[in-house]
Amino acid sequence: MRTPTPTPAPVSAAPAPSRRLALGVLATGLLMTVLDGSIVTVAMPAIQSDLGFGPAEISWVVNAYLVAFGALLLLAGRLGDLIGRRKMFLAGIALFTAASLLAGAAGSPGVLVAARFLQGAGSAMSSAVGLGILVTLFTEERERARAIAAFSFTGAAGASLGQVLGGVLTDALAWNWIFLINLPIGVATLLAALRALPADRGPGLRAGADAGGALLVTSGLTAGIYAVVTIEEYGTGSAHTLGFGALSVALLAGFLVRQAKAAHPLVPLRILRSRNVAGANAVQMLMVAALFSFQVLVALYLQKVLGYGAAGTGFAMLPAALVIGAVSLGASARLVARFGERNVLLTGLVLLVGALGLLTRVPVRASYATDLLPVMLLAAGFGLALPALTSLAMSGAEESDAGLASGLFNTTQQIGMALGVAVLSTLAAARTEFLTEAGRPAAEALTGGYRLAFGIGTGLLLAALAVAALVLRGPAAGGPETRAPSVGPRLTAP
Numbered sequence: 388m389r390t391p392t393p394t395p396a397p398v399s400a401a402p403a404p405s406r407r408l409a410l411g412v413l414a415t416g417l418l419m420t421v422l423d424g425s426i427v428t429v430a431m432p433a434i435q436s437d438l439g440f441g442p443a444e445i446s447w448v449v450n451a452y453l454v455a456f457g458a459l460l461l462l463a464g465r466l467g468d469l470i471g472r473r474k475m476f477l478a479g480i481a482l483f484t485a486a487s488l489l490a491g492a493a494g495s496p497g498v499l500v501a502a503r504f505l506q507g508a509g510s511a512m513s514s515a516v517g518l519g520i521l522v523t524l525f526t527e528e529r530e531r532a533r534a535i536a537a538f539s540f541t542g543a544a545g546a547s548l549g550q551v552l553g554g555v556l557t558d559a560l561a562w563n564w565i566f567l568i569n570l571p572i573g574v575a576t577l578l579a580a581l582r583a584l585p586a587d588r589g590p591g592l593r594a595g596a597d598a599g600g601a602l603l604v605t606s607g608l609t610a611g612i613y614a615v616v617t618i619e620e621y622g623t624g625s626a627h628t629l630g631f632g633a634l635s636v637a638l639l640a641g642f643l644v645r646q647a648k649a650a651h652p653l654v655p656l657r658i659l660r661s662r663n664v665a666g667a668n669a670v671q672m673l674m675v676a677a678l679f680s681f682q683v684l685v686a687l688y689l690q691k692v693l694g695y696g697a698a699g700t701g702f703a704m705l706p707a708a709l710v711i712g713a714v715s716l717g718a719s720a721r722l723v724a725r726f727g728e729r730n731v732l733l734t735g736l737v738l739l740v741g742a743l744g745l746l747t748r749v750p751v752r753a754s755y756a757t758d759l760l761p762v763m764l765l766a767a768g769f770g771l772a773l774p775a776l777t778s779l780a781m782s783g784a785e786e787s788d789a790g791l792a793s794g795l796f797n798t799t800q801q802i803g804m805a806l807g808v809a810v811l812s813t814l815a816a817a818r819t820e821f822l823t824e825a826g827r828p829a830a831e832a833l834t835g836g837y838r839l840a841f842g843i844g845t846g847l848l849l850a851a852l853a854v855a856a857l858v859l860r861g862p863a864a865g866g867p868e869t870r871a872p873s874v875g876p877r878l879t880a881p
Contacts (some may be wrong), residue, residue, distance in 0.1 A: 405583060405585075406524050406525065406534075408579065408582070408583040409520070409521075409524055409583040409584050409585075410521065410524075410525075410534050410537060410538070411579070411583075412576060412579045412580045412583050412584060413476075413517045413520060413521055413538065413584075414537060414538055414541040415572065415575075415576050415579075416476065416479075416480055416513045416514070416517060416576055416580075417513075417514060417517055417538065417541050418541050419480075419483065419510075419569055419572055419573065419576070420456075420483070420510035420513065420514050421541070423452070423483075423487075423506060423510065423566075423569070427448060427449060427452075427565060430562040430565050431445060431448065431449075433561070433562040434448060434499070434562050437562065438493070438494070438495060438496050438499060439496065440496050446616075446619075446620070447500050447503075448499060448500065448503055449503075449616075450613075450616045450617070451500045451501075451503040451504040451507065452503045452504070452506055452507040452510075453507065453612060453616055453801065453804070453805055454504070454507065454609060454612050454613055454616065455503075455504045455505070455506075455507030455508045455510075455511065456507035456508075456510050456511045456514075456801055457507075457511075457608060457612045457798060457801035457802060457805060458511075458605055458608040458609040458612060459507075459508055459511035459512070459515075459605065460511045460514065460515045460794045460795075460797045460798040460801060461515075461604055461608065461654065461791070461794045461795060461798045462601055462604060462605055462653070462794075463475060463479070463511045463512045463515035463516065463794055464515035464516060464519065464791045464792070464793050464794015464795065464797070464798075465653050465654055465791045465794060467512075467515060467516035467519065467794075468519070468791055471586070471587050471588060472516035472519050472520050472587055473520070473580075473584045473585070473586055473587055475512050475513070475515070475516045476512070476513050476516050476517065476520065476580060476584065477577065477580055477581070477584075478512055479509045479510065479511070479512025479513030479514070479515075479516075480509065480513050480573055480576050480577050480580065481509070481573075481577060482505060482508060482509030482512065483505075483506055483509030483510055483512075483513065483569070483573060484509075484569060484570060484573030484574065484577070485505075485509075486502050486503075486505035486506040486508075486509055487502075487506060487566045487567065487569035487570060487573065488566075488567070488570055489501075489502040489505065490502035490503060490506065490566040491563045491564070491566035491567035491570075492563070502566075511797075514797050515793055515794035515797055516793055516794070517538075517793065518538065518777065518781065518792075518793035518796065518797075519791075519792065519793040519794075520584060520587075521534055521535065521538055522535075522781050523587075524585070528724070529720065529724055531778075532719075532720040532723050532724055532774070532778065533720040535720075535774050535777050535778055536715045536716060536719045536720045536723075536774040537715070537716060538777070539715055539719075539770075539773040539774040539777050540711065540712050540715035540716050540770065540774075597645070597646075597649050597651060597652055597653035599645060600642055600645050600646055600649060600652060600653035600654070601653055603638050603639070603641050603642035603645060604638075604639065604642045604653065604654065606638050607634075607635050607636075607637075607638030607639035607641075607642055608635070608639070608798070610631050610632075610634045610635040610638060611631070611632065611635030611636075611639070611802075612801070612802070612805050613631055614627075614628050614631035614632045614635060615802075615805040615806055615808075615809045616805055616808065616809060617631075618809040618810070618813055619809065619812060619813050619816070623813065642654075643656070654791060655791075658791060658792060658795070661782065662858055662859065662860055663779045663780070663782045663859055663860060664779075664780060664781075664782065664792065664795075665858070666779070666854060666855070666858035666859045667776050667777075667779040667780035667782075667796075667859065668780055668795060668796060668799040669799075669854050669858070670732070670736075670776060670851045670854050670855050670858075670859070671776055671780065671796065671799050671800055671803060672799045672800075672802055672803035672806070673803065673847050673848070673850050673851035673854065674736070674739070674772065674776075674803070674847075674848060674851045675799075675800050675803030675804050675807065676803040676804070676806045676807035676810070676811075676844075676847055677739075677743065677807065677843075677844035677845070677846075677847035677848045677851070678739070678769070678807070678844070679804060679807025679808055679811055679812075679844070681707075681742065681743060681746070681762075681766070681844070683808070683812070684811065684812070684815065684837050684840050684841070685704065685746070685759075685762075686700050686704065687837070688749065688833070688834070688837050689703055689704075689759075691830075691833055692751060692753075692830050692833050692834055692837075693753060703755065703759070704763065706760065706763040706764065707762075707763040707764075707766035710763065710764055710766055710767040710770065711766055711767060711769050711770040712770070713767070713770070714767045714770030714771055715770040715773070715774055718770075718771075719731065719770060719771055719774045719775070720774070722771070723774065723775055723778065728775040728776075728778045728779050728782075728859075729775070729779070729855065729859045729860065731771050731772075731774075731775040732771070732772050732775040732776055732779070732855055732859070733852065733855055733856060734768070734771055735768040735769065735770070735771030735772030735773075735775065736768065736772055736848060736851055736852045736855060737768070737852065738765050738767060738768025738771070739765070739766070739768040739769060739772065739848050740845060740848045740849060740852065741765050741768075742762045742765035742766055742768065743841050743842075743844045743845040743848060744845050745758075745761060745762050745765070746762055746837075746838070746841035747838050747841045747842045747845060748838075749834065749837070749838065749841070750834070751830050751831050751834045777796065779859060780792065780795075780796045781793070781796070807844075810843075811840040811843060811844060812840070814836075814839055814840060814843060815836035815837055815839055815840040816836060817836075818835055818836040818839040818840075819832045819833050819835065819836030820832075822835045822836070
């Protein structure tokens, strides 16, 4: 007979100013990690030249971060539930800040790659529990919707801002400053978090310290993400890719079997019984994979085809960040309150389908005003989709599982990103190579590759739209589960 998992005492509602400060702390922590994921991309040539990275090695400046981040999110989220989410958040910010100092001072490729791995681990620890802390602080429906909108905006717009900031810092100072700028922000975030985040006490490691399960899930995610991020180097059908992919599947299958039988599972499978939790995570994976083609390939198109510089590329994509922010902060919470998360999500996905659909026709000699600016404005759909999706993903979690639900949501985001990077960039490169061998000019061949990726991204968004329409429950069908996340004092079982 299984012993019931103890439920930690609900976090008492803090006064409004304290909760706003806590939201600012959580958003700043998220912003640092999101910026760090995108700010590096524009500085890669300078890093390669200065530290002497080889052509195959330079990708590990990004890959080391992605592997650590994606592999540790689920474990960090569950451990946060067990030992306290505040402790996990503080430890993550401290590790990320220290690793940023190491990265900024790196004098060799090995040191920088190791620092990036530690940054990814710190990011996983803080990101995995951030959303769980937020939904236990904001328990009133409209307040929570506004808080999630602000939190989602930070993640959505941070990547675009990272490209602008990365280009400016690299051009004006040196690549080291893209890491060193984290030091004052990290220290300030730590000090504010000590004051603003309420102390919470989890049931302890005995309530779910499944060491074998932790080893299986972390190893499985590591193998899977490693297989995905190295597809471009080894090829989709290579023994390397298929071998690590098969190993990942086997380890994760073993993990699921263990969790179904364990008396104190690391990840209670009850969290996946909610259609909204499972469906929202599936939709997010598809959506994020598709939007890689917008976030990264549009930037490459601007630079390699239209001849934009690093800073110019960032500023060209800034309208997308601005409209996402305007919609996330100004309209999404009110729309969710009136029409429900599911309907707002579907509307956002339709707008995003339109954005990538327009990109499938982008010409070699494009006009920014007529060919690209409308796409940037349609990115407003992300400002609608992400807050609604976040609410749905947290809607079926009990308070004792808030960190786990948050970690799961971040994990599927990272897996979607890794899949988008691997699949869309590989197919775009293959199409470009085919057109080049057929005698097409370089700019036309590159554009042809990007168009193919945009088309596949559009297909992924249509699949996300279908899953959202068929699986997720609206207010009428789903009842209380879909109107607001159930985490907090008012708990409902999934």
